[in-house]
Amino acid sequence: MLVYKWKGTAVAKKTVFVSDLTGKEIDGNAAKVTITYADARRGQVVLDVNADEVEEWAAKGTKQAKRGRKPKAA
Secondary structure, three states: EEEEEEOOOEEEEEOOEEOOOOOEEEEOOOEEEEEEEEOOOOOOOEEEEEEOOOHHHHHOOOOOOOOOOOEEEE
16 A cells, blocks of 8 residues: 655555456455457457456466476475
8 A cells, every 4th residue: 555645644645456347345355367369359358357257268278388498396
């Protein structure tokens, strides 16, 4: 929480994250949904959502593997 001076009085500033789908406050169980179109001219769409809201969508998708080298065999 940041505290600012405004006309001589201390004023607190709080950042609140709100879901782009439902408009409800995100308490800490946040997720970011990125939609990439096959047509690159349309760009990307990024949504900040509560992880519970997109759980059903995530179950239908496939998990993308991490990039980079694979670890050496022990």
